[in-house]
Amino acid sequence: MKQRLLTPGPTPVPEETLLELARPMIFHRTAEFRAMLAEVLADLQKIFCTKNIILPLTSSGTGALEAALANSVPAGGKVICLIAGKFGERWKNIAAAFGLESVNLTVPYGEAVQPAQLEKALADHPDAVAVCSTLSETSTGIGHDIEAFGKIVAKTPTLLIVDAVSGLGAMECRTDDWQIDLCCTGSQKALMMPPGLAFVSVSDRAWQAIDRNPQARTFYFDLKRARKSLEANDTPYTPAHTMIRAMRVSLKKILAEGIENVWARQQRYAAAARAGFQALGLDIFPARPNSALSVARMPANIDSTAVLTRLEKQYGLKLANGQDSLKGKIIRLAHMGYVDQFDILAAIAGVELVLIQMGHPVEPGAGVAAVQRVFAQA
């Protein structure tokens, strides 16, 4: 059966990129590899919308979050964590692991932290060294208003650190214009690569904080060490260099389309997916949906786990379940990266067929027609 991977990471990887991964090994301490690394980082600057230095890490996205926090916030420092789901909670957990004091601004799953809430928290905690947010909260499908957060945080000496792992490359994210001090991402989401690489951009303000911090409290993720190596287009330790080589292909694909065009296309995809879900009688779960993935709540009498099992077994469609307390309640359809409009159509078509089989009242064709109406308008 033909397989369609529509999970919020890992995401499909273009065939040309996969073939690059199969090319023979090379040595990494060479002019050839240094040129590849420089090219990838320059391309990423365009995707991040930043002039800031971007440091490559061989790790999951979580490694980039750890790097951002451990380097910029000294031991005992205070951070404000904006928590709207599992990945917001991860900020709190990383802060705890590094002995930081975290002020937790928590909203119910499905909601987004409001700029006014952040403004108040910053007023209450002017000594906070950093605000940690998610761009796209992958666990619920909400998107945070990072542009508004940036305006608020920039008025203070506090740093803005953003987990853009599942958002960057799929939804608008202007690192410099939005004044994001440390912007973190991973390879396996909208950047159309397998997991294994992470990246963090660092603003001048963030470097000042990093340089002031007496001890990074990490060796592997020491950003000062990484910056020094990068002066020679190098990395402190052996990087996942064949992934860097392959990533050039995926990034060129993004830049050939243009990052703003990708964002606009993703917005259409998200609008189409939401319209499809709603035409099937499903509610959209997030109050402030992002355009990397679309999340629908199942009717009370239908377990999303059963829906997802049927989608996979009968139709080769792999969507994601909710996590923890949301398991069985929602389905997550990711459309970032190497996914096109007909993949979304297929996903909604599959959900439509499964819901009909499970006795949910749906007119055949209602979901896909709604998807088509959105695409016809574009």
Place this chain on the structure above:
Amino acid sequence: MKQRLLTPGPTPVPEETLLELARPMIFHRTAEFRAMLAEVLADLQKIFCTKNIILPLTSSGTGALEAALANSVPAGGKVICLIAGKFGERWKNIAAAFGLESVNLTVPYGEAVQPAQLEKALADHPDAVAVCSTLSETSTGIGHDIEAFGKIVAKTPTLLIVDAVSGLGAMECRTDDWQIDLCCTGSQKALMMPPGLAFVSVSDRAWQAIDRNPQARTFYFDLKRARKSLEANDTPYTPAHTMIRAMRVSLKKILAEGIENVWARQQRYAAAARAGFQALGLDIFPARPNSALSVARMPANIDSTAVLTRLEKQYGLKLANGQDSLKGKIIRLAHMGYVDQFDILAAIAGVELVLIQMGHPVEPGAGVAAVQRVFAQA
């Protein structure tokens, strides 16, 4: 020109493994992937010669070193670092990054730390929480007598932590019999994979130390968290799952031969490489050579950088230079992993031709004949 990669990591990857890396993406939170991970870790136990749990990390080998040290040694704890080259120095640097007190047992480049030296250091520092050693010191080509170190350390409450990144899978390393508490390795050396994965095995004694440690001081490399996830054949964060999938192929290759047979073959390769170098009038640099790579000192009037450039440009042979103060003085020929006896023959043949071109007095055929004599005896 046909390329031959003979550097001490990255090393050549078998074609079948490379093709696995080009297969389509899959989701990682599935029974299918969990079975793959369990299979890889079970195969690694045979290669590590251990019944201990092995934890997978998405990082360079250095990530495994950080994980071992940060989890098992509490803040302010004392470690004895055995330093015989750049990777021994890395232990000292990681210890410093984590605020540990390091007692440095340093020998000149090219020499190995002697068991008697370790015995004395442990007697002088009975409060040391860990001894950190390298198995193969990649920068000089020496191999440490980890078996002897294990006997000495096991008489004390101190842990034995071994950087086996470039040694494991190439030279004898019996994790359990030699009483190695934390044994660290990376994917890109003798395990015949690209860089991007690391592994650490943890003994019961090491777990006791880890469980006693009030704070791991790392989130990404938190071994307790990794152990908990592994109970469900899972990882705490998105792993480089397509590398795990591909690694099965390389590990099956090792196990089809049998790890003890691999060690014996590597010993023959190392003996042949050394005989070849010596027949060319080159001295073997390490006093206690290991069988993962062979390192020769250049004659005083010949710069190894020039030799290596000619080898690469004229013959497609990629060997490695010395690092830092050894740059220009030595050449490093790695024969671990997916390298066979005729690759070694080619490397010695190339060095022979280049030395003749550079005016070094060598009888054509002397080097390759010496290589052949070793193989003929086997």
